[in-house]
Amino acid sequence: MFLARVIGRVVTTQQLPGMLGEKLLIVQPLDEQRAAAGDTLVACDAADSGLGDIVHVCDGREATLALHDSYVPIDATIVGHVEEFAHDGPAPRISAGDVEAPGAPRAGMPGASGASGASRAPAPRPPRAGRATQAESDAAREASRRRGAASEERDERELLP
Amino acid sequence: MKLGRVVGTVVTPVQHPAYDGRRLLAVRPINPDGSDAPGERMFVAVDRAQAGIGDRVLLMAEGSSVRAIVGDERAPIRCAVVGVIDEIEVEGELLFPAGAS
Numbered sequence: 299m300f301l302a303r304v305i306g307r308v309v310t311t312q313q314l315p316g317m318l319g320e321k322l323l324i325v326q327p328l329d330e331q332r333a334a335a336g337d338t339l340v341a342c343d344a345a346d347s348g349l350g351d352i353v354h355v356c357d358g359r360e361a362t363l364a365l366h367d368s369y370v371p372i373d374a375t376i377v378g379h380v381e382e383f384a385h386d387g388p389a390p391r392i393s394a395g396d397v398e399a400p401g402a403p404r405a406g407m408p409g410a411s412g413a414s415g416a417s418r419a420p421a422p423r424p425p426r427a428g429r430a431t432q433a434e435s436d437a438a439r440e441a442s443r444r445r446g447a448a449s450e451e452r453d454e455r456e457l458l459p
Numbered sequence: 460m461k462l463g464r465v466v467g468t469v470v471t472p473v474q475h476p477a478y479d480g481r482r483l484l485a486v487r488p489i490n491p492d493g494s495d496a497p498g499e500r501m502f503v504a505v506d507r508a509q510a511g512i513g514d515r516v517l518l519m520a521e522g523s524s525v526r527a528i529v530g531d532e533r534a535p536i537r538c539a540v541v542g543v544i545d546e547i548e549v550e551g552e553l554l555f556p557a558g559a560s
Contacts, residue, residue, distance in 0.1 A: 330467055330487060359522050360522045360535045360536060378483075381470050383469050383485065
């Protein structure tokens with residue numbers, strides 16, 4: 299399994315029956331700097347990708363398990379659409395403070411066990427609810443709203459081209 | 460199994476359902492001394508060992524074993540991080556963590 303960028307597509311008219319209807323794309327494997335690494339290959343598309351997308355490709359026997367028919371001569375399938383790729387190289391996309399502790403569920407990953415993955419920017423806990431004055435809680439709400447907006451802005455920047 | 464270093468995390472909002480709830484890591488295969496293994500591409504692997512960025516890990520990059528670990532024989536998953544490495548010793552010489560970068 300590796301990361302790749304979709305750089306083209308392939309159209310075939312004559313193909314095996316099990317492959318009918320499967321979209322074929324040309325992908326360029328990438329390294330951690332998102333630079334091209336290795337030879338391009340043709341991959342089946344199970345994640346509705348388009349030109350220029352950074353995708354997650356599964357290769358080998360498991361590639362066909364993502365397709366409708368798993369006995370087809372296909373050795374690479376796009377199984378995911380990469381939105382964010384954080385790494386520790388020279389050009390990090392996020393700051394060190396944004397990297398969760400090892401083992402923590404990745405915020406923003408859909409389906410990461412419901413509640414924990416549901417919100418990318420959890421609302422800050424209101425300060426001592428019950429004892430806070432109205433003005434304090436208003437200020438906290440306002441700060442929370444601003445933080446949410448800033449976080450969304452950051453998310454926009456993190457989106458891959 | 461391969462030795463690897465976790466170089467990043469991967470977030471895929473649109474993905475095959477078999478990946479739902481699974482954390483994906485980008486793993487660079489390494490030599491025992493920590494240098495990048497030549498001719499190996501970077502892997503994307505499902506995290507089964509609670510690994511984080513920078514950790515030396517055991518990477519299983521062979522389909523059927525990984526499907527067994529994952530518990531779904533129909534999952535299109537081929538690579539998994541199955542352990543976090545504490546020590547690497549080769550011919551009596553401690554290469555890790557002594558040479559940790």
